[in-house]
Amino acid sequence: MTRRKFVCGNWKMHKTIAEAVQLVRELRDKTAGASAQVAVAPPFTALSAVKQAVAGSAIQLFAQNCHFEKQGAFTGEVSPAMVKDAGCDGVILGHSERRQSFGETDELVAKKLRAALAEGLHPIVCVGETLQEREAGRTWEVVSRQVRGALGGLDAATLQRITLAYEPVWAIGTGRNATSAQAQEVHAQIRGLLRDLGGQPVANAIRIQYGGSVKPDNAAELLSQPDVDGALVGGASLKAGDFSAIVSAAK
Numbered sequence: 520m521t522r523r524k525f526v527c528g529n530w531k532m533h534k535t536i537a538e539a540v541q542l543v544r545e546l547r548d549k550t551a552g553a554s555a556q557v558a559v560a561p562p563f564t565a566l567s568a569v570k571q572a573v574a575g576s577a578i579q580l581f582a583q584n585c586h587f588e589k590q591g592a593f594t595g596e597v598s599p600a601m602v603k604d605a606g607c608d609g610v611i612l613g614h615s616e617r618r619q620s621f622g623e624t625d626e627l628v629a630k631k632l633r634a635a636l637a638e639g640l641h642p643i644v645c646v647g648e649t650l651q652e653r654e655a656g657r658t659w660e661v662v663s664r665q666v667r668g669a670l671g672g673l674d675a676a677t678l679q680r681i682t683l684a685y686e687p688v689w690a691i692g693t694g695r696n697a698t699s700a701q702a703q704e705v706h707a708q709i710r711g712l713l714r715d716l717g718g719q720p721v722a723n724a725i726r727i728q729y730g731g732s733v734k735p736d737n738a739a740e741l742l743s744q745p746d747v748d749g750a751l752v753g754g755a756s757l758k759a760g761d762f763s764a765i766v767s768a769a770k
């Protein structure tokens with residue numbers, strides 16, 4: 520079973536509209552002809568402008584978050600329908616920064632996931648343990664709870680529309696990536712759980728991205744692992760040269 524590699528740049532809270540358009544214009548040229556699926560996730564304010572700038576290219580557009588309701592009195596929130604309306608193909612959900620800084624629980628991520636799927640968006644669901652949890656030997660307890668919490672109860676056809684991202688919290692923005700063996704171990708465990716949840720075809724089809732200090736110099740090694748199907752890239756996605764080098768490493 521060959522799964523097409525999928526590399527997404529999570530720009531987090533970076534880039535004005537003009538900066539975002541400039542970056543994605545460079546990415547258009549540098550990633551043209553890539554074998555991997557490529558996406559960028561700019562901040563909400565730049566989504567529409569980036570959508571115009573990627574028109575006619577293979578670069579997909581993702582939001583970094585959304586609410587679970589369609590509309591209503593939720594000051595400061597953006598609905599899945601609005602994300603879709605801005606031109607997004609998908610949305611990142613349950614990022615550890617959302618879980619840690621904004622109190623997102625497994626239950627909330629599950630609600631957002633269902634709302635995003637109902638809108639026809641391609642969700643990337645993030646999971647990952649903290650350093651404390653890893654050192655206490657609780658990595659799989661935490662990651663499996665997060666995967667089950669978000670995906671549990673969905674049917675096989677729906678599960679196949681989801682991408683997962685394993686992002687160990689201790690590797691995010693620290694320059695300390697998981698080793699390829701550490702990543703592969705958890706990715707293989709997640710794939711086993713996906714088999715339990717949806718059967719073998721689902722487990723074979725779902726892409727599991729690795730995220731956490733992915734850089735041009737470690738991408739090829741991480742992406743060579745059998746269960747590492749792509750990357751969710753933070754800091755290195757803000758530079759066209761670095762991000763396109765990572766995309767090139769995803770074969």
Ligand code: 13P
Binds near residue numbers: 686690751754
């Ligand atoms: P860094 O690549 O900056 O470590 O961030 C990873 C991440 O959080 C992507 O979602």
